[in-house]
Amino acid sequence: MTVLDWPVWALIVFAYVILQRLAELAYASANTRRLLAEGGREHGAKHYPLFIVLHSGWLIAILLFAKPEPAPNLLLLNAFIASQTFRFWTLASIGRWWTTRIISAPHFPRVRRGPYRFIKHPNYALVVVEIAVLPLLLGAPAMAFTFSILNAALLWWRIRIENDVLTERVGTT
Numbered sequence: 001m002t003v004l005d006w007p008v009w010a011l012i013v014f015a016y017v018i019l020q021r022l023a024e025l026a027y028a029s030a031n032t033r034r035l036l037a038e039g040g041r042e043h044g045a046k047h048y049p050l051f052i053v054l055h056s057g058w059l060i061a062i063l064l065f066a067k068p069e070p071a072p073n074l075l076l077l078n079a080f081i082a083s084q085t086f087r088f089w090t091l092a093s094i095g096r097w098w099t100t101r102i103i104s105a106p107h108f109p110r111v112r113r114g115p116y117r118f119i120k121h122p123n124y125a126l127v128v129v130e131i132a133v134l135p136l137l138l139g140a141p142a143m144a145f146t147f148s149i150l151n152a153a154l155l156w157w158r159i160r161i162e163n164d165v166l167t168e169r170v171g172t173t
Contacts, residue, residue, distance in 0.1 A: 010068035044161035
């Protein structure tokens with residue numbers, strides 16, 4: 001099955017994810033530039049290209065190997081929609097501090113509003129869900145398993161770096 005054979009609902013979901021990711025990259029890039037100009041410094045830059053490869057590979061693998069059903073699994077579709085609601089809440093809560101890189105400085109506050117009141121790294125929790133749910137929704141369970149394992153390994157590395165960096169921040173927002 002090629003993407004041209006996918007049902008309309010699957011095309012809409014996949015197109016949404018692509019557009020959403022591109023918009024996030026633009027937002028993250030603008031925030032990164034501004035935070036660096038405000039005295040921030042990047043930490044853990046060595047692992048960043050691996051995230052680009054992982055997320056690009058995840059989308060390409062779904063595109064190549066997914067076999068969506070004519071009608072979506074409503075449980076998975078609702079899990080996906082809920083994850084996107086959580087995504088917007090997370091990004092709105094962290095706002096100008098959100099980037100795809102680890103940019104920090106001691107004078108930057110530590111965000112403790114929205115989901116950050118309850119979960120230390122809500123965006124990473126969200127990505128864990130997305131990496132599994134989207135391929136499952138689109139009929140690519142092997143991609144859900146494979147990329148969940150790879151993502152877990154990278155997040156283990158990244159969260160250790162980010163936790164160390166966050167200890168230098170003094171204020172909260």
